[in-house]
Amino acid sequence: YFFSKANAKKISLRKKYDRFRELTPILAYKRDKQKDLNEVKLLEWRLLTQLSDWQGKVKNIDKILGDYEALPIWKRMGMQVAGKNIDTLAEYRVIYRGKIHDLMKEVEVAQRRIKELIPEATVPKDLRPEYDELKEEIKRLGGTKKIREMLSAGEGTNRQAFAQNKRILTCTPGRILTDPLFRKVPYDLLIIDDAPRIPAPLLLAATGTIRERIILSGDTSDLLPGEPGTPSSPYRWPQAFLETLLGPSAQPTSVG
Structure with missing residues (x-):
């Protein structure tokens, strides 16, 4: 009876230990993917911030060009002195739109990567509590090294x-x-x-x-x-x- 009971406990412990070893690399992989996901999301935020800045500059140029004919002569002269005449503003707008185009491509790449990483980084809701419970149990028993010693000590016992x-x-x-x-x-x-x-x-x-x-x-x-x-x-x-x-x-x- 006691042998069967002890053997059953050992089998149960081995199952828990094997399950813990199975979950550990899975959650480590999920953790790495979550780190990658956070980095890509940060990159996306930076790209969107830059994109918003360039779009604001283009919008400002469009407004100036739209209102140019209504500007007083002295303001037109001031713009020309600063190198912001009609021709240069149009050139700036082309340059800014080119930057916006490039940024939008980078944003699309980042967003595609985010969609790929979300399922890879997502931990099933039942997996984390199971892992935490196993981890706490193994910690209570003295850690993985102690459990390996306990299991190996029982090998070959008749x-x-x-x-x-x-x-x-x-x-x-x-x-x-x-x-x-x-x-x-x-x-x-x-x-x-x-x-x-x-x-x-x-x-x-x-x-x-x-x-x-x-x-x-x-x-x-x-x-x-x-x-x-x-x-x-x-x-x-x-x-x-x-x-x-x-x-x-x-x-x-x-x-x-």
């Missing part, structure tokens, strides 16, 4: 070695009778709970593996023979077996 290293084993009399393990591993003490309700053959089979002491526990009234003429319970011990166990004149005694 049932007999497991039983020999345990001070106490709990099982049924039927298990003692049918499991060959108990014929290989003798014990010093046998404690039988609710012994009167165990059939005598099973009880005798269980006592055959003990080297020193046997302690029987149960309701002593179940040891008494039935009334004359009444069929005996299948759980009651035969009178001959009771006398052999306790002696012809002995009677079971209550404890506590």
Whole structure:
């Protein structure tokens, strides 16, 4: 029983550890992709900021050219002195529109990359809590190195070695009778709970593996023979077996 339970715990621990190892590179990949996504989004923001600035300059030139005929002579003269006559403004507008065109291409590339990165960087909503729970469990057990040591220490462990290293084993009399393990591993003490309700053959089979002491526990009234003429319970011990166990004149005694 204890071997099976310990083995089940080990299997469960290995599954958790393997799942943690499976999720770790996945989330690391997602984390790297999220970093790339943040960088591309920052680049997109910078490109859009520059694009807005150039569009503002083109809009300002369009306004000046549209209002040029209505400007007073002195303002026209001032623009020409500053090198902003009609011809130069038109040239600037061509240059600015070229920059806008190039920036829009870069923005399109960045936005396409963002669309590609979003699914790659997105962590499924159930994956993160599962990983965090596994990570906390592994941390509680001492970390991945400790778990590897625990798992490797149990490699090749057999049932007999497991039983020999345990001070106490709990099982049924039927298990003692049918499991060959108990014929290989003798014990010093046998404690039988609710012994009167165990059939005598099973009880005798269980006592055959003990080297020193046997302690029987149960309701002593179940040891008494039935009334004359009444069929005996299948759980009651035969009178001959009771006398052999306790002696012809002995009677079971209550404890506590």
